[in-house]
Structure formats: structure tokens, C-alpha cells
Amino acid sequence: MQYTPVFRRLGVVLLAATLFLSSCSRFPIDTGEKENASSSASDWIAYMLESQTDFLGCRIGGEDFSLRAVEREVTQSETEAADVYAITETDTETGLRFVTTLTAFRAHDALEIVSTITHTGQDKSPVLSELRAADIRLPIPGREGITLKTARGCLATGVDDDYDFGEIRQPMGVGGTYTYAPEGGRSCDGAWPYFDLVGSEGGAVVAVGWTGQWEAAFSPVPGGVRLQAGQQYFNSYLLPGESVTTPSVTVLFYRGFSEEGRNDFRQLVLDAYTPANVKDESFLFPVSFAFVTPFRKEEAIPRVKSFKEDGYDDLCAWLDAGWYGNNPLDWSSQVGNWYPNPETFGENGIRELSDTVHDMGYRFILWFEPERAQANSEAAKNRSLFYEHEGSGGLLLRLDTEEGYEWMWNLLSDAIENYGMDIYRQDFNLRPLEYWSEHDEPDRVGLSENRYINNLYRLMDALLEKHPHLVIDNCASGGRRLDIAMMKRCISLFRTDYSCLQTCDPQGVQYHTQSLLSWLPLHGSAIWGDQLNDFYTCVSTVSSGVVISSGNRLATDMTLALQPYYRGDYYSLLTPTYDNVSHQAWELYDPEKEEGFVVALARPKTEAGKLTLTLKGLDPDKTYSLTVYDSSVRLAKGSGKELMEEGFSVHLKPREAQLLMIRAVEGEGEAK
Structure with missing residues (x-):
């Protein structure tokens, strides 16, 4: 298919807006069949293309892009999983070329929007401002008000991080605009780049794919919501041949309830x-034992062997911060000294450790923080590689430059090969926004950030291509870079630094689990020391992966048993809260396997008694059993209809956990 209207003028834009507002009530279309649900997004895209409505928004020299004359062409292609539309619009006066790529996912009622802008003219372009990767009106079905749901992101470590990822609900009043952005240039620092626009009959989930400083604004309009999202600060001209790529914006439409x-x-x-090498269920999300600084080769290698001798078959050995430089007791002061500490590991100690790990049949994880360096470090001797910022926690790599990109590529690609890394753990303990803004030239605001973030994606893609076995673990002072563009390339083994602290408690971890699972399926947490022997803590903490400080069957076996179900559907059975007095419960259920589990918890100051829970997502006509984890004791049995309407009861004492396995059965006690 190819759309080829040559010029767009104001009348067409006004007509498109009128058509949209009159048609909001009929988009998305309810097909009644989930497998055909993608027609809603496809129909919406077709409508937007036929009406020549732009997906992005910006100003060129102060004039709205939608008012300018452009040459326009739309082409369509296909991938295995999606229909892809490329909209090319060339501004006839300036030579600025906008290529917007729409990816419509066939298995979902969803699309992704991303644009690249290239200057094809002979002189520098007018200033591009108010650049939004998406400036669109989303149809939200229903006649009642719309509620915007998002989350807090990662909060201040040791201050209020008990509430990391906690849900925010904002009723949207007519005439209001609701704007969200992170702090300091990391995508999940104090904000969350995922949103759920909930109408009375359906809604839309929105994800901003940008690992830097994004902004998203939502304004109610007749029949839906206007979404404006993109890089928060961009006000720059382009030189001939220069390009910038916007953040991506993903939109998923749905009918029915928000949970669906x-x-x-x-x-x-x-x-x-x-x-790609993680999405298949055969990939085991790591159960890892961590070596925390200071740790010596002579201690680490016997410890790895001891895990194997104790019968652990599939683990990851995790060497975290402190293995490098000259002071293993102060890991942060040594970033930029990317050579093994001569006292703890020596010249070949890291490779000796990884070889031992592989001999045991385990995987090896190694920590780096390549984007940051201390001023007195080996890397910082080449000052042209780094940005400085007074009073900061170090220097920032100039990843926006080709020199910075090549340095980071060589460092990491060589380390992956030389150290035998299976999982590369990338940390980032710096707020980069002020570095970028201080070094932007006049009328080039946002260009440093744009190049930096796109080079970060380019580098990760190149690492994964050259080392196809590699998995990248995404850390940034915990979970401060969990945006969808990063998750496309990485996993998160340690979703928040809350688990590093002695003030960490199981109730906070429960709250993180409940909140984060409603958005992202795969992420890890940690259990340390004596907590490994505590059933309540283990049930509270295990996720699709877990980090442990010592060998323990309770935590590892529980994680491995529950792992497959995190790829299924998630339901909060009680409203998530952080306190010491409530009950909490959640469910993970795989409708294809017809199996899952339920967690039920009484927090420390809850009164003992009976808790009745109703399940979700079951087939009402099938029979299910609920058995106590790691036993044959059946707690309940009933039809899906009974368990979803009447429920079942558990008796819990204060600070007690119950873990129940759900399974469809045929006949009395006979597993399907």
C-alpha cells in the first residue's frame, strides 16, 4: 500500500481534526474476538493516514509543522510480527525531512511511533522546538470520566524508596493538562514512563521509550485524550546532513477493564x-549468588565450587562493584579504573573465576559503570572523553560523540570476551541532565542528550549483535532506567536499591512486587543473610529472578518453581499498600498452561483470622485445585466460576505467608 498525497495545507488539517473528534466514539472498534483485536489499532492508523493527520508535533522556526507545505509519501512493509508504515514528509522550504515509522503489532492492539529528522538542505536549518515524538488524540471508549494511572518510579534511596513504583491515580478533569517527567535525566528517577488511560469501557496503555529526560502531557478532549510526549528539552537547529531520532511512544488499546x-x-x-535471547521460556531468569566487595579470588573460586557440591545445578555467579581499581573498600571512588584490583584478583583472577563458574555449569555476571568516571581515574586522563560538572559524583562519558562511543565499545566488547561474561551488568549512578545542558551550544539545546541516548541504544544493539549469547542487566541506582526502549535490550535483575539497605523490610518488597508486576513481567529482587531461612520473607521477595548471599534451598527452589508463571497474567487480589497492618494477596496465572500461584500474606500487625480471596482469569467451566506449595495438601477445589465469584479462605496469623499453587484438574484429584 502506498499513500502519495503531495502537499498538506491548513484546510486538510482542520478537516482531519473535525473528523477525528466526530469519530472518537467508534475507535477502537470492539471486534469481540481477541485474536482480531489488532484491527482497532490498524483501523486507527488507517484513519490517521487517510486524513493526513501527523503523529509527531514540532515547530520549525516558530511555525507549527502542521501548517507548513510538505511533500508526503507513505509506504507499507511487513515483518514477521508487525505491519510497518513509513511516513516521509519533506518540508519544501527548509529541506528538513521527517520520517515517522509506525509499527502495528498484529498479535496485540498496539503500535509504536518513532521519528527521525534529517536536514537535507544546504544551510543550517531553522530551530526545531516543541518537538514531540507523539502529538496525537487517543480515543478512549466510554461516556464517563477518564482516570490516568501511572507510578512513582524510583524514589530517594533510604528515604522514601519503600514506595518505589507505587501506583498514582489521577482523575482527569475537563480542561486540565497532566504532565509528568523524571528528575535529572534518568527515565524512572521520580517518575514512571508508563501510563494507563482508563475509561468506563476500555482504555489505552502508553509507554515512552526514552532513557533520558522525557515528558508526557495528557489533556482530556471530546471522546478521548490528547497525548504529547517526547524529549522534554529540545530547541536546536540542524546542520546539513545532521539527524536526530525522537523517543519512541508505544500505545496499546484495550476493551474492558484496566487489568485486562x-x-x-x-x-x-x-x-x-x-x-530475543530472553523472551523464550527456555531462558532461566537468574538465581544469582553475589560476591559483594571486598572479595578475593581465593575466596570466590572455592565458594563457586561449594555451590556445585551442594547440588545447585543452575546458578549465576555475580561479581558486583569493587573488583577493579586500587581500593576494594570504596567501589565508587574507583570507577574509571577498569582493571582488576591487583590485591583481590590480580591480572588474571577475573578470568580464572569465570572459567571456574563455567566449569560448574553456571553463568557469570560482571558489573561495570562505564558512563561515569572519577576525575583521578585512568580513563579520565583523556579529558576529551568526559564532561565535568561542579559538585557532582564524577565525570560523565561523552557518549554523544563518536570518540566516546568507540571508547565504551572497545572497553565493553573486549571485557565481555576477555572475562567470559554471560551477563553484563551496567550501572549508572549519576544524574546526567545538568551535564548535557551545561555543554549544549546556544540554539542546540537537547542535542547532546539526543545523541547520547541514541548512541547508548546503538552500543547495546552492537554488543548484542557481536556477542549473541550476551544478556545485559540494566541497573541505574536501582531501577531508574526501566523505560520500554531499555527493556527491549536489557533485563532488570535488581529492580531497586531498596534491597541493599538494612532498613529494607518484606512489606516494602511486597509493595514493589505488586506495583511493578502490573506493568513489567520480568524483574529480580534480593534476599540476604538470615532472611533466606524465613518463609514469610522468601514468599514476599521471590520474583522471576532473585539474588542471594549464600546457599539456601528455600529461596532458590521457590524461585525456580514459580518462574514460569511470571510470563502469564498478573492480578492484584487486594489493593497494594505499604504498611504493617493489612493483608496482601496477588495471583499469577498462565491461561495456556492452566496453572499459576497465589500469594496471601498477613503483615506483622495484622490480627489473626480468616481471609477470603476471589481469583481472576480462570475458565469458569473448568475445575481447579489449590494446593499448598511444596506439598500435596489441598486447600480448596472448585470450578473457575466458584473460585472467581465465591472464592476460598485461608487462615493467617500475624506475619504469616501462604503460597498456593493453582492447577486445572480433571476429576477428583487427578491432574490434567
Whole structure:
């Protein structure tokens, strides 16, 4: 298919807006069949293309892009999983070429929007400002008000991070605009780049794919919501031949309840925004034992062997910060000294450790923080590689330059090969926004950030291509870079630094689990020391992966048993809260396997008694049993209809956990 209207003028734009507002009530279309649900997004795209409505927004020299004359061409192609539309619009006066790529995912009612702008003229372009990767009106079905749901992101470590990822609900009043952005240039620092626009009959989940400083604004309009999202600060001209690429914006439409839309979004994340070598269920999300600084080769190698001798078959050995430089007791002061510490590992110690790990049949994880360096480090001797910022926590790599890109590529690609890394753990303990803004030239605001973030994606893609076995673990002072563009390339083994602290408690971890699972299916947490022997803590903490400090069957076996179900559907059975007095419960259920599990918890100051829970997502006509984890004791049995309407009861004492396995059965006690 090819659309080829040559010029767009104001009358066409006004007509498109009129058509949209009159048609919001009929988009998305309810097909009644989930497998055909993608026609809603496809129909919406077709409508937008036929009406020549732009997906992005910006100003060129102060004039709205939608008012300018452009040459326009639309082409369509296909991939295995999606229909792809390329909209090319060339501004006839300036030579600025806008290529907007729409990817419509066939298995989901969803699309992704991203644009690249290239200057094809002979002189520098007018200033591009108010650049939004998406400036669109989303149809939200229903006649009642719309509620915007998002989350807090990662909060201040040791201050209020008990509430990391906690849900925010904002009723949207007519005439209001609701704007969200992170702090300091990391995508999940104090904000969350995922949103759920909930109408009375359906809604839309929105994800901003930008690992820097994004902004998203939502304004109610007749029949839906206007979305404006992109890089928060951009006000720059382009030189001849220069290009910039916007953040991506992903939109998933859904009918019915928010929970159904979120579960479809979780499946979209697994299908389209999870690394290729991770999305398959055969990939085991790591159960890792961590070596925390200071740790010596002479201690690490026997410890690895001891895990194997104790019968652990599939683990990851995780060497975290502190293995490099000259002071293993102060890991942060040594970033930029990317050579093994001569005292703890010596010249070949890292490779000796990884070889031992592989001999045991395990995987090896190694920590780096290549984007940051201390001023007195080996890397910082080449000052042209780094940005400085007074009073900061170090220097920032100039990843926006080709020199910075090549340095980071050589460092990491060589280390992956030389150290035998299976999982590369990338940390980032710096707020980069002020570095970028201080070094932007006049009328080039946002250009440093744009090049930096796109080079970060380019580098990760290149690493994964050259080292196809590699998995990248995404850390940034915990979970401050969990946007969808990063999750497409990485996993998160340590979703928040809350688990590093002695003040960490199981109730906070429960809250993180409940909140984060409603958006993202795969992420890890940690259990340390004596907590490994505590059933309540283990049930509270295990996720699709877990980090442990010592050998423990309870935590590892529980994680491995529950792992497959995190790829299924997630349901909060009680409203998530952070406190010491409530009950909490959640469910993960795989409708294809017809299996899952339920977590039920009484927090420390809860009164003992009976808790009745109703399940979700079951087939009402099938029979299910609920058995106590790691036993044959059946707690309940009933039809899906009975378990979803009447429920079942558990008796819990204060600070007690119950873990129940769900399974469809045929006949009395006979497993299907």
C-alpha cells in the first residue's frame, strides 16, 4: 500500500481534526474476538493516514509543522510480527525531512511511533522546538470520566524508596493538562514512563521509550485524550546532513477493564520489548549468588565450587562493584579504573573465576559503570572523553560523540570476551541532565542528550549483535532506567536499591512486587543473610529472578518453581499498600498452561483470622485445585466460576505467608 498525497495545507488539517473528534466514539472498534483485536489499532492508523493527520508535533522556526507545505509519501512493509508504515514528509522550504515509522503489532492492539529528522538542505536549518515524538488524540471508549494511572518510579534511596513504583491515580478533569517527567535525566528517577488511560469501557496503555529526560502531557478532549510526549528539552537547529531520532511512544488499546489491558501490555512487552535471547521460556531468569566487595579470588573460586557440591545445578555467579581499581573498600571512588584490583584478583583472577563458574555449569555476571568516571581515574586522563560538572559524583562519558562511543565499545566488547561474561551488568549512578545542558551550544539545546541516548541504544544493539549469547542487566541506582526502549535490550535483575539497605523490610518488597508486576513481567529482587531461612520473607521477595548471599534451598527452589508463571497474567487480589497492618494477596496465572500461584500474606500487625480471596482469569467451566506449595495438601477445589465469584479462605496469623499453587484438574484429584 502506498499513500502519495503531495502537499498538506491548513484546510486538510482542520478537516482531519473535525473528523477525528466526530469519530472518537467508534475507535477502537470492539471486534469481540481477541485474536482480531489488532484491527482497532490498524483501523486507527488507517484513519490517521487517510486524513493526513501527523503523529509527531514540532515547530520549525516558530511555525507549527502542521501548517507548513510538505511533500508526503507513505509506504507499507511487513515483518514477521508487525505491519510497518513509513511516513516521509519533506518540508519544501527548509529541506528538513521527517520520517515517522509506525509499527502495528498484529498479535496485540498496539503500535509504536518513532521519528527521525534529517536536514537535507544546504544551510543550517531553522530551530526545531516543541518537538514531540507523539502529538496525537487517543480515543478512549466510554461516556464517563477518564482516570490516568501511572507510578512513582524510583524514589530517594533510604528515604522514601519503600514506595518505589507505587501506583498514582489521577482523575482527569475537563480542561486540565497532566504532565509528568523524571528528575535529572534518568527515565524512572521520580517518575514512571508508563501510563494507563482508563475509561468506563476500555482504555489505552502508553509507554515512552526514552532513557533520558522525557515528558508526557495528557489533556482530556471530546471522546478521548490528547497525548504529547517526547524529549522534554529540545530547541536546536540542524546542520546539513545532521539527524536526530525522537523517543519512541508505544500505545496499546484495550476493551474492558484496566487489568485486562495491563495483562495484554505485559504480553506485548514479552513479545516485542524483551531481548530475543530472553523472551523464550527456555531462558532461566537468574538465581544469582553475589560476591559483594571486598572479595578475593581465593575466596570466590572455592565458594563457586561449594555451590556445585551442594547440588545447585543452575546458578549465576555475580561479581558486583569493587573488583577493579586500587581500593576494594570504596567501589565508587574507583570507577574509571577498569582493571582488576591487583590485591583481590590480580591480572588474571577475573578470568580464572569465570572459567571456574563455567566449569560448574553456571553463568557469570560482571558489573561495570562505564558512563561515569572519577576525575583521578585512568580513563579520565583523556579529558576529551568526559564532561565535568561542579559538585557532582564524577565525570560523565561523552557518549554523544563518536570518540566516546568507540571508547565504551572497545572497553565493553573486549571485557565481555576477555572475562567470559554471560551477563553484563551496567550501572549508572549519576544524574546526567545538568551535564548535557551545561555543554549544549546556544540554539542546540537537547542535542547532546539526543545523541547520547541514541548512541547508548546503538552500543547495546552492537554488543548484542557481536556477542549473541550476551544478556545485559540494566541497573541505574536501582531501577531508574526501566523505560520500554531499555527493556527491549536489557533485563532488570535488581529492580531497586531498596534491597541493599538494612532498613529494607518484606512489606516494602511486597509493595514493589505488586506495583511493578502490573506493568513489567520480568524483574529480580534480593534476599540476604538470615532472611533466606524465613518463609514469610522468601514468599514476599521471590520474583522471576532473585539474588542471594549464600546457599539456601528455600529461596532458590521457590524461585525456580514459580518462574514460569511470571510470563502469564498478573492480578492484584487486594489493593497494594505499604504498611504493617493489612493483608496482601496477588495471583499469577498462565491461561495456556492452566496453572499459576497465589500469594496471601498477613503483615506483622495484622490480627489473626480468616481471609477470603476471589481469583481472576480462570475458565469458569473448568475445575481447579489449590494446593499448598511444596506439598500435596489441598486447600480448596472448585470450578473457575466458584473460585472467581465465591472464592476460598485461608487462615493467617500475624506475619504469616501462604503460597498456593493453582492447577486445572480433571476429576477428583487427578491432574490434567
